[in-house]
Amino acid sequence: MELALQATGLKKTFTLSAKQQKLEKTKNKKKVAVNGLSFDAYRGEIFGLLGPNGAGKTTTLRMIATLIRPDEGDITVDGLSVVKDPGGVRGRIGFLTSELKLEDFFTPDYLYDFFSELHGVDPKLRAARKKQLFEQFGIDKFAGVKVANLSTGMKQKASLVISVAHDPDIIIFDEPTNGLDVLTAKVVTDFLLELKERGKTVIVSTHIFSLVEKICDRVGIIIDGKMVACDALAAVCDGKSLEDRFFDLYLANETQRGGAAE
Amino acid sequence: MKNNIFTVMKKELLRFFGDRRMLLAIFLPGVLIYLIYTLMGDAMMSGLMPDEETSYTVQIEELPESVEMLLTASSGGFSYVTVEDPMTAVANQELDLYVVFPADFDAKVAALEVPGVELYYHSASMTSSTAYSLFTSLLDGYESMLANRFDVNADLGKTYDLASAEDTTGMLFSMLMPMLLIMLMFSGCMAVAPESIAGEKERGTIATLLVTPIRRSELAIGKIAALSIISLLSGLCSFFGVLFALPNLMGGEMDGMIDANIYGMSDYAWILGVILTTILVFVSLISILSALAASVKEASSMISPLMILVTLVGLSGMFGTATSTWVYFIPVYNSVQCISGIFSLAYQPAHIVITMVVNCVVAGIFVFVLTKLFNSERVMFKK
Ligand SMILES: Nc1ncnc2c1ncn2[C@@H]1O[C@H](COP(=O)(O)OP(=O)(O)OP(=O)(O)O)[C@@H](O)[C@H]1O
Ligand SMILES: [Mg+2]
Numbered sequence: 001m002e003l004a005l006q007a008t009g010l011k012k013t014f015t016l017s018a019k020q021q022k023l024e025k026t027k028n029k030k031k032v033a034v035n036g037l038s039f040d041a042y043r044g045e046i047f048g049l050l051g052p053n054g055a056g057k058t059t060t061l062r063m064i065a066t067l068i069r070p071d072e073g074d075i076t077v078d079g080l081s082v083v084k085d086p087g088g089v090r091g092r093i094g095f096l097t098s099e100l101k102l103e104d105f106f107t108p109d110y111l112y113d114f115f116s117e118l119h120g121v122d123p124k125l126r127a128a129r130k131k132q133l134f135e136q137f138g139i140d141k142f143a144g145v146k147v148a149n150l151s152t153g154m155k156q157k158a159s160l161v162i163s164v165a166h167d168p169d170i171i172i173f174d175e176p177t178n179g180l181d182v183l184t185a186k187v188v189t190d191f192l193l194e195l196k197e198r199g200k201t202v203i204v205s206t207h208i209f210s211l212v213e214k215i216c217d218r219v220g221i222i223i224d225g226k227m228v229a230c231d232a233l234a235a236v237c238d239g240k241s242l243e244d245r246f247f248d249l250y251l252a253n254e255t256q257r258g259g260a261a262e
Numbered sequence: 263m264k265n266n267i268f269t270v271m272k273k274e275l276l277r278f279f280g281d282r283r284m285l286l287a288i289f290l291p292g293v294l295i296y297l298i299y300t301l302m303g304d305a306m307m308s309g310l311m312p313d314e315e316t317s318y319t320v321q322i323e324e325l326p327e328s329v330e331m332l333l334t335a336s337s338g339g340f341s342y343v344t345v346e347d348p349m350t351a352v353a354n355q356e357l358d359l360y361v362v363f364p365a366d367f368d369a370k371v372a373a374l375e376v377p378g379v380e381l382y383y384h385s386a387s388m389t390s391s392t393a394y395s396l397f398t399s400l401l402d403g404y405e406s407m408l409a410n411r412f413d414v415n416a417d418l419g420k421t422y423d424l425a426s427a428e429d430t431t432g433m434l435f436s437m438l439m440p441m442l443l444i445m446l447m448f449s450g451c452m453a454v455a456p457e458s459i460a461g462e463k464e465r466g467t468i469a470t471l472l473v474t475p476i477r478r479s480e481l482a483i484g485k486i487a488a489l490s491i492i493s494l495l496s497g498l499c500s501f502f503g504v505l506f507a508l509p510n511l512m513g514g515e516m517d518g519m520i521d522a523n524i525y526g527m528s529d530y531a532w533i534l535g536v537i538l539t540t541i542l543v544f545v546s547l548i549s550i551l552s553a554l555a556a557s558v559k560e561a562s563s564m565i566s567p568l569m570i571l572v573t574l575v576g577l578s579g580m581f582g583t584a585t586s587t588w589v590y591f592i593p594v595y596n597s598v599q600c601i602s603g604i605f606s607l608a609y610q611p612a613h614i615v616i617t618m619v620v621n622c623v624v625a626g627i628f629v630f631v632l633t634k635l636f637n638s639e640r641v642m643f644k645k
């Protein structure tokens with residue numbers, strides 16, 4: 001198996017504002033969101049980051065996308081370090097999360113071309129790829145409508161297509177099916193499987209067990225910013241359902257934490 | 263990758279020129295200035311000219327012959343009435359003026375006595391106070407005619423004000439232009455930069471840009487270049503609005519004395535250079551504050567104190583042009599001094615060159631700071 005992405009000893013601590021402290025119901029000024037996380041992802045697989053709310057999934061993905069910088073540790077993408085060569089990493093990945101929005105004022109058609117240009121995609125290649133992707137996702141019907149007037153599902157589709165406009169080798173999706181109806185969700189998961197068929201590496205984060213069971217080859221379970229299990233799906237499940245295994249791991253983590261506190 | 267800068271610029275320009283609301287915000291100030299000043303000029307002019315239509319109701323007791331002659335000679339527009347109780351009528355604004363001459367006024371004047379005339383009027387009534395001042399000046403004229411010892415500027419065919427149109431225009435423009443221009447330029451920049459930077463941050467669209475391979479410096483330069491072009495157009499629109507409006511505004515008082523044609527191509531070229539580099543400073547400064555703010559609203563409230571400061575600096579242009587070279591190293595203040603200097607046609611090109619260079623350097627530093635801010639996750643993803 002060829003290594004596509006390697007995360008080693010990732011750590012990220014946020015300083016909380018007074019408002020955030022209240023929201024999180026804590027008096028600590030620091031919040032360790034990711035705490036010594038390591039994992040590998042291989043070419044041609046779908047890797048799932050599974051964890052409850054606040055586990056640190058999004059934070060990890062944002063570090064891969066070089067939007068934020070790890071306090072400790074590093075991630076190499078195709079051998080490029082997110083710390084030393086963030087620009088190079090950004091050229092090789094496609095990143096999609098709900099926090100990345102498209103400008104309301106423009107149309108999907110314009111934005112596709114705009115982002116292709118920023119990625120340095122050849123104009124001829126761009127046109128062919130746009131036609132194919134827009135047809136596949138049914139965007140051609142609303143390609144000329146301003147983003148402001150699109151429905152959530154349409155926006156999500158447009159974002160998705162734009163995030164892969166440069167045909168990246170590594171695709172990172174945060175909660176890919178959140179907020180989508182079953183039909184749209186299926187279009188998205190089918191697309192992820194297709195990317196995998198084409199030899200791409202896909203990393204998804206989710207808290208939905210069924211999604212992991214359906215599409216992931218390997219899974220890493222994150223609880224409290226730590227990787228508590230990381231292996232092939234079957235090996236992690238160990239004969240049980242993924243959900244049962246998760247509760248086992250979660251309880252083990254709780255008792256361990258409780259023990260440490262005493 | 264120069265390409266990325268152009269791609270970003272193109273997007274920003276499309277964003278603003280494709281949006282009617284934004285276009286209004288950019289070009290309305292100039293048009294409004296022109297309209298308002300022209301209307302104000304018209305209003306002032308018509309206020310100064312005596313109105314043919316209005317006539318003032320006056321009641322006069324013991325009208326002497328001499329004054330009667332003067333009154334018929336003048337086109338005063340008085341109509342004479344007699345009412346029962348003139349004082350109350352004036353108080354109730356039913357009568358405009360009540361004049362009481364002493365008996366034998368003419369005889370007393372001839373005998374070098376000093377008779378008193380009483381004029382009752384109502385200062386809160388426009389027509390009454392106008393009638394009062396018309397009548398007073400008539401009497402004053404008569405009085406000075408009686409005791410004429412010498413004349414001042416009596417030859418109506420002569421021009422005594424030796425200031426040329428150039429001088430009056432220069433004085434007026436160099437007093438008003440710096441503050442007006444600086445304020446209009448600043449508000450032009452304020453109309454676009456917060457929207458483009460704090461707005462994109464607020465709506466989460468800048469993060470989408472930040473995950474592409476574009477360099478933060480390219481993003482900063484592309485945005486500032488596009489915003490500067492838009493602000494420059496807005497600034498020029500305001501500039502011409504003011505330039506054409508000022509003669510209209512002053513038309514009433516200095517007819518024919520205000521003429522924007524006194525400025526040559528080179529003067530306009532210098533002005534353009536100063537405006538352009540000042541806008542670079544404003545746009546990059548406002549961009550920095552916008553990057554620090556979490557929303558357009560927060561950006562606006564951060565920028566308003568700056569607006570006051572800039573207006574104050576603009577006011578300094580009212581007090582003449584500085585001659586010492588070092589002041590041209592102070593950004594914004596130098597622009598104000600240059601504009602004032604150029605409009606009074608008393609400027610040293612060296613000072614303007616220093617100003618433009620200083621402004622460019624300052625804008626360059628601000629672009630560098632903006633790049634740093636775009637690189638800072640604490641600034642860009644503050645929650
Ligand atoms: N910018 C930030 N400032 C402060 N705290 C943050 C910030 N971003 C994340 N956190 C905190 O870090 C922890 C991990 O957040 P993260 O978004 O990575 O969780 P997640 O696994 O994606 O959860 P979810 O399933 O709810 O999306 C949370 O407690 C969150 O409140
Ligand atoms: Mg998340």
